[in-house]
Amino acid sequence: MKLARVVAIVVVIVLIGLGGFVAFAWRSEIAAIDPPQPQSFDAALVQKGATLAALGNCNSCHSAPAGKSFAGGLALPTPFGTIYSTNITPDPDTGIGRWSEAAFIRAMREGVDREGNHLYPAFPYDHFTKVTDDDDKALYAYLMTRTPVRAEAPANDLPFPLNVRLVLAGWKALFFESGPYAIDRAHDPQWNRGAYLVQGLGHCGSCHTPRNALGAEERGQEFAGGEAEGWTAYALDASSPAPVPWDADALKAYLASGWHAHHGVARGPMAEVTANLGTVPDEDVQAIATYVASVMGPPSDAAKARGDKLLQQPGVHQPGTDAQTAGTQTIPVKADGQDQGALIYAGACSSCHDAGRPLPYGGIKLNLSTAVNGPDPSNPINVILYGLPAAEGQKSPVMPGFQGVLNDGQMAALLIYMRTTFSDKPAWKDLEDKVADIRKGDREMTVHAADGTSSAPANPTRQNTSW
Numbered sequence: 001m002k003l004a005r006v007v008a009i010v011v012v013i014v015l016i017g018l019g020g021f022v023a024f025a026w027r028s029e030i031a032a033i034d035p036p037q038p039q040s041f042d043a044a045l046v047q048k049g050a051t052l053a054a055l056g057n058c059n060s061c062h063s064a065p066a067g068k069s070f071a072g073g074l075a076l077p078t079p080f081g082t083i084y085s086t087n088i089t090p091d092p093d094t095g096i097g098r099w100s101e102a103a104f105i106r107a108m109r110e111g112v113d114r115e116g117n118h119l120y121p122a123f124p125y126d127h128f129t130k131v132t133d134d135d136d137k138a139l140y141a142y143l144m145t146r147t148p149v150r151a152e153a154p155a156n157d158l159p160f161p162l163n164v165r166l167v168l169a170g171w172k173a174l175f176f177e178s179g180p181y182a183i184d185r186a187h188d189p190q191w192n193r194g195a196y197l198v199q200g201l202g203h204c205g206s207c208h209t210p211r212n213a214l215g216a217e218e219r220g221q222e223f224a225g226g227e228a229e230g231w232t233a234y235a236l237d238a239s240s241p242a243p244v245p246w247d248a249d250a251l252k253a254y255l256a257s258g259w260h261a262h263h264g265v266a267r268g269p270m271a272e273v274t275a276n277l278g279t280v281p282d283e284d285v286q287a288i289a290t291y292v293a294s295v296m297g298p299p300s301d302a303a304k305a306r307g308d309k310l311l312q313q314p315g316v317h318q319p320g321t322d323a324q325t326a327g328t329q330t331i332p333v334k335a336d337g338q339d340q341g342a343l344i345y346a347g348a349c350s351s352c353h354d355a356g357r358p359l360p361y362g363g364i365k366l367n368l369s370t371a372v373n374g375p376d377p378s379n380p381i382n383v384i385l386y387g388l389p390a391a392e393g394q395k396s397p398v399m400p401g402f403q404g405v406l407n408d409g410q411m412a413a414l415l416i417y418m419r420t421t422f423s424d425k426p427a428w429k430d431l432e433d434k435v436a437d438i439r440k441g442d443r444e445m446t447v448h449a450a451d452g453t454s455s456a457p458a459n460p461t462r463q464n465t466s467w
């Protein structure tokens, strides 16, 4: 009797709790509309939206390899399962053609779809929430004037209960803060523009900030370094592992072109970011660079002195030119002794990395490379195994892949040699296993034209005039 009463009370409490949660989690549907006429959007607004879409990398996630722009279907692997990006072309049945502007703004601000379902944060609305209504309106105008594509996104592959969208309300209650970017009056407009873009549309933290066990970015550790698609996204704060400290000028050049003479090339997922940033107005890249430089802070005297010393060695490329320092043609490293890694390096790598060759074949001196000085060997392993294919029709950095040439043991020996010779950081661990793992993933390198043209958003002028 007593026990039955306790059980009944517990059941009632649980039901009230559930009811309260559902009421809290519930979002209403926003009525479907007839797809707006593309002519109804102002051309200048559409153009502005094109730039914002490039800043937000909408094309990178919403286009599958060889698929149509913005038609979705890209598989995004997460530690919890695979989530597919959706079709954001104005197709009325499979895209967002029936979404009103208000429904679109709600999705960006709150991560809720038109019908009221919570969206997975693989869609980085934890950043997009900071975007202003005006910018969302421009993005909406841009997307609604794209060619509608009929394409259904594959169903997500997530285990119960993560496949129930209602549970996302719990995730949001714990980790999500909605609302547009608030201007920081302590800083000038350029810094604020940069902060707005980096924290908002650019969602730089979604790769460069570490995540907790539930996949949310760690508060208080913004830009302390994260992981993306099997690549290390290096710290962009004071703990940046770059051997030559970054400054705003170097950041601007790297972000807009995907390469800097003192830092090397943008690879993997960062290549898509720089390809897009290559298409946006100079002031925006400048603002992003200004803000990131301020997050990093000025280098310590010791770091600055160390960087300056590295730049005085012969064979360093000069920013903005093909030339190397001091006219000295450096001689490729010759290995004496029995170190297997040293022998491989001298035979296979040194002629490009130490001989002062210009681009496209002249790699940076590897003691300048963040890859060799980073906390994790994934990036150099990716680059050495798969190389850097040429971007079509231009003088972009080119490096052959060594996956068919070097076995796991030889790769490990080479990496140990590089780490001890070109860095003063602690040794990497379990290299052979790591190489074997990455080899299994067999990922292709994506390389975009350094000026961004290869993956620029689709032509920003109206495409969709057929209906």
Ligand code: HEC
Pocket (backbone or CB within 6 Å): 052, 053, 056, 057, 058, 059, 060, 061, 062, 076, 083, 084, 085, 086, 087, 088, 095, 096, 104, 107, 108, 113, 114, 118, 119, 120, 121, 122, 123, 124, 139, 201
């Ligand atoms: C990091 C990858 C990523 C980026 C970048 C990204 N999205 Fe998405 N987006 C997704 C995923 C994944 C979904 C699906 C989420 C889900 O199913 O819950 C999605 C869903 C959406 C939706 C909801 C569509 C629907 O049918 O429910 C909209 C609208 C959207 N994205 C717009 C954008 C815009 C605009 C941009 C650029 C400013 C953008 N996305 C950038 C991954 C991304």
Ligand code: HEC
Pocket (backbone or CB within 6 Å): 263, 264, 265, 266, 344, 345, 348, 349, 350, 351, 352, 353, 360, 361, 362, 363, 364, 365, 366, 368, 369, 370, 371, 372, 380, 383, 384, 388, 397, 398, 399, 400, 402, 414
């Ligand atoms: C044909 C010339 C060539 C050869 C051979 C070559 N590289 Fe490269 N490598 C390049 C170029 C060009 C780049 C891109 C510019 C840059 O970042 O240095 C590059 C980039 C790299 C990077 C990334 C540097 C960074 O942080 O941006 C690493 C690491 C690297 N190479 C290691 C090697 C190793 C190890 C070998 C030998 C197994 C090798 N390379 C052989 C030309 C070459």
Ligand code: HEC
Pocket (backbone or CB within 6 Å): 198, 202, 203, 204, 205, 206, 207, 208, 228, 231, 232, 233, 234, 236, 240, 241, 242, 251, 254, 255, 263, 265, 266, 267, 268, 269, 270, 271, 273, 288, 292, 370, 371, 379
């Ligand atoms: C999709 C994931 C992703 C996003 C989004 C992203 N990055 Fe990166 N970023 C990376 C990865 C991975 C690397 C390392 C690869 C490499 O060495 O180029 C990187 C490298 C960098 C570097 C070079 C750091 C160094 O020391 O070599 C800078 C600077 C940088 N990112 C800035 C940004 C900024 C600014 C943004 C936002 C506008 C951004 N990133 C957005 C993944 C990302």
